[in-house]
Amino acid sequence: MPVGSIAKGKALVTGGGSGQTLPCAICHGATLKGLGEVPGIAGRPPIYTVRQLNDIQNGNRTGSLAELMKAVVAKLTIEDMVAIAAYLDPSSRRPAAAEFAPSRKYSLGFAEAAGHSRTRGGR
């Protein structure tokens, strides 16, 4: 796995990078284990994840639900996909589960309840 891949994957998955994509938790759920009809993406083998992202981007995977992923993959490079897949596979990084907690940016309610001030765009 290229150096820095997991950190890059994390930035893309949790924050959408710098506009390349959208934070995955919006649709895939805070734990990335799926939400309603949206499948889980955490813990899949990287090769599977890259394949799906690539298939959606190049139109090999279609359907009304796949349409929702079009904007997500539109600007991703294959390196971005590999980085995302590496981050999503717990066996390629430690610690695993804690990393899937929603970033504070997307859990303003909880952050406030816990007494933290509202931070926007924080890292």
Ligand code: HEC
């Ligand atoms: C706007 C909603 C939305 C966002 C944001 C989103 N997804 Fe998805 N994603 C979906 C839907 C809906 C599907 C199911 C597509 C289908 O059934 O063909 C899906 C499917 C997938 C799949 C295929 C899963 C499988 O088991 O076949 C992967 C991988 C995936 N998304 C990764 C991501 C990643 C990584 C991100 C963040 C960078 C992301 N998605 C952000 C809606 C979204």
